[in-house]
Amino acid sequence: MLEPRMPATQASERGTMPEGAVNLSKPLVLIVEDEAALATMLRYNLEKQGFRVEEAADGQEALTRIAEAQPDVVLLDWMLPAMSGIEVCRQIRRRPATRDLPVIMLTARTEDQDVVRGLNTGADDYITKPFNMEALLARIRALLRRSGAMPAKGQLVFHDIMMDLSAHRVQRNARPIHLGPTEFRLLEFFMQHPRRVFTREELLDAVWGPDIHVEPRTVDVHIRRLRKSINGAGELDVVRTVRAAGYALDTEPV
Numbered sequence: 001m002l003e004p005r006m007p008a009t010q011a012s013e014r015g016t017m018p019e020g021a022v023n024l025s026k027p028l029v030l031i032v033e034d035e036a037a038l039a040t041m042l043r044y045n046l047e048k049q050g051f052r053v054e055e056a057a058d059g060q061e062a063l064t065r066i067a068e069a070q071p072d073v074v075l076l077d078w079m080l081p082a083m084s085g086i087e088v089c090r091q092i093r094r095r096p097a098t099r100d101l102p103v104i105m106l107t108a109r110t111e112d113q114d115v116v117r118g119l120n121t122g123a124d125d126y127i128t129k130p131f132n133m134e135a136l137l138a139r140i141r142a143l144l145r146r147s148g149a150m151p152a153k154g155q156l157v158f159h160d161i162m163m164d165l166s167a168h169r170v171q172r173n174a175r176p177i178h179l180g181p182t183e184f185r186l187l188e189f190f191m192q193h194p195r196r197v198f199t200r201e202e203l204l205d206a207v208w209g210p211d212i213h214v215e216p217r218t219v220d221v222h223i224r225r226l227r228k229s230i231n232g233a234g235e236l237d238v239v240r241t242v243r244a245a246g247y248a249l250d251t252e253p254v
């Protein structure tokens with residue numbers, strides 16, 4: 001039997017994720033911290049809260065990981081060996097690709113002068129050690145919402161598709177998608193239950209309503225329209241057809 005092969009980067013990413021395809025909607029946090037115990041504690045808590053995590057133990061490694069992994073937010077320790085957190089932050093701000101990357105400074109220093117200096121170098125926020133994990137999580141989420149890396153209330157994200165339910169808008173890869181009312185409800189239902197396979201009857205019940213009597217084949221028509229609208233040229237078909245079973249929203253076709 002042939003095993004599907006995956007690129008190395010995707011394969012390693014899968015390790016930290018629950019079963020299923022690579023979920024790009026999970027924000028990636030880079031922890032830059034030379035105290036291993038603190039880094040481990042942060043990783044544990046962040047992963048538990050649904051973040052992906054990368055680590056770097058010094059400034060040089062941090063800049064390399066930022067370029068390679070493109071994190072959504074950086075937790076940057078102030079006191080690092082060799083290159084200080086402030087210098088790392090300065091370099092992040094100097095590079096066009098990372099100019100707007102959210103940075104939270106972790107610092108044991110409480111002197112106001114130091115804090116001001118940290119923010120002047122371009123950190124978006126800072127938190128003093130020892131810190132409360134809830135407070136740190138709240139700041140991470142606030143920064144991610146501001147940068148658009150984290151869905152706000154009323155938004156659904158799957159792979160590169162974003163649905164804004166309150167504004168009734170759909171985007172894929174930041175491109176606006178126009179859907180008919182039935183396709184919109186169908187996509188909304190799929191995005192609420194990603195990767196689960198639904199029979200035509202289940203979809204009729206959930207999307208059309210249990211009292212509406214339409215042919216199961218109607219589902220196929222709307223699935224076809226949905227596919228046509230959301231799959232642009234060269235884009236992955238995210239609607240998976242499961243023979244004799246039904247349909248699922250999935251990034252793995254088979």
Ligand code: CA
Pocket residue numbers: 033034035077078079080
């Ligand atoms: Ca340190």
